[in-house]
Amino acid sequence: MILPEPRGPLSERLVAALARPPLEGARTLACGVPASTDPLLDEDHQLSLFVCYQLHYSGFDEVDDTWEWNPALLALRAELEAGLEGALRGVCAGLGWEEPAAAPEVPVRLSGMVRSVGGPSLSAFMRRRASFGQYREFAKHRSLYHLREADPHTWAIPRVRGRAKAALVEIQADEYGQGDVRRTHSTLFATTMRGLGLDARYGAYLESVPAVTLALNNTMSLFGLHRRLRGALLGHLAAFEMTSTGPNRDLSLGLRRLGAAAQVRHYFDEHVEADAAHEQIAARDMCGSFVADHPELAHDVLFGAAACLRLDRLWAEYVLDRWHRGVSSLRAAKAVTTA
Ligand SMILES: [Fe+2]
Incomplete structure (x- = not known):
């Protein structure tokens, strides 16, 4: 993966610094x-922020790996993280996570939050109306x-114990x-992407995706890289699993409507089955057990x-709004130059 094109003065400064040795660039x-x-x-x-976090995953070609723990970079990242977390x-606010929750209530509270989320259904649109081109956009976002699925x-895993750890590992x-x-x-x-005629190398579409897509990814990294936010990471995973089955069924059906082969749909079909089981494991065994051991972190899980x-x-609102206006949900990007 190569360093991306900057999108403003901060990323311009960061990308330029990372292209140099840490002792020079950090200044x-x-x-x-x-x-x-x-x-x-x-x-x-x-x-x-995405660039800072990428140093903790597979990094960038031609960027010194010692940048990962460079104090100047970590100080900059902390400022960016404070903005994101705030x-x-x-x-x-107002989604119910601030109210107290005892451990046995946590799975029920999670279910209630999932049921009350509301808003437009992107997966229903994909099932009924999305074009092949819109599926390609969806996959790029x-x-x-998904090309490093589960990593954040x-x-x-090393930050939780007992039944919560066992459930997470399962x-x-x-x-x-x-x-x-x-x-x-x-x-x-990756098979789905190739079936849609796309490049399945990690980061091939980084230049194309907007801030809101990066924010989804950065949030997982924020929760994952801070032990104090381990409860939030488990709650995030639980919500992810609890909202997976129906949308993945829709996404597979939409591809079937467009005549896509079973191999291309397989990623979505796999999640219909797997996440129906994960839903209970995540809410009850993982989050419920974690809060039983750490009642003070119930807020964080929620x-x-x-x-x-x-x-x-x-x-979903961002993508659907653009599609309803007849424009792309992606940024106009330069041609992919990933080596
Ligand atoms: Fe998955």
Whole structure:
């Protein structure tokens, strides 16, 4: 993956710094982060944070790996994270996560949040009306997560104990194909992408996706990389699993309507079955057990779920709004140049 084109002064400074050795580049990072009125939709803010986080995943070609733990970069990242976390708590206000919850109530509270999320259904649109081109757009957005599916939530494994850990590992093992690389969900999604005529290399469409798509991904990394937010990470995963079955069925049916082969639909079909089982494991065994051991973190679990649901809705609204206006939901990007 190569460094992306900047989207403003901050990402311009960051990308230029990363192209240099850390001892030289770090000096240029100490100028602070410009204030943003809406960090979730701020292209410069979200791209900069995505670039910082990418150093903890597979990194960038020709960027020194020691940048990952560079203090100047981490200081910059902390400012960006504060903006993102503040914005998330703002958009999630009123979704019920602030109210106290005892451990046995957590699975029920999660179900209630999932049922009350509302908003337009992107998956219903995909099932009934989406064109092949819109499926390709959808896959480009989703590729930033699905081509490294499950990785951000794996950071919770060493941070939880007992039944919660066992439940999390059970879910993650399925995500990673029970050890069979052909069945890992990222591999299945790569097959879907190739079936749609797309490039399945990680980051091939980074230049195309807007801030709101980056915010979805950055939120998972934020929760994953901070132990204090481990409850939010578990709640996020639970909401993800609890909202997966129906939409994935829709997405498969839409592709069938368009005549796509079973192999191309397989990623979505796999999630209809797997996530029906994961739903209970995530809500009851994982989150319920975690809160029983850490009652003071119940708020965080519910906050993580609220963040997942709210961002997914914001993203769906963004995409559908553009499609209804007859324009692309993607940014006009340069041709893919990933090596
Ligand atoms: Fe999955």
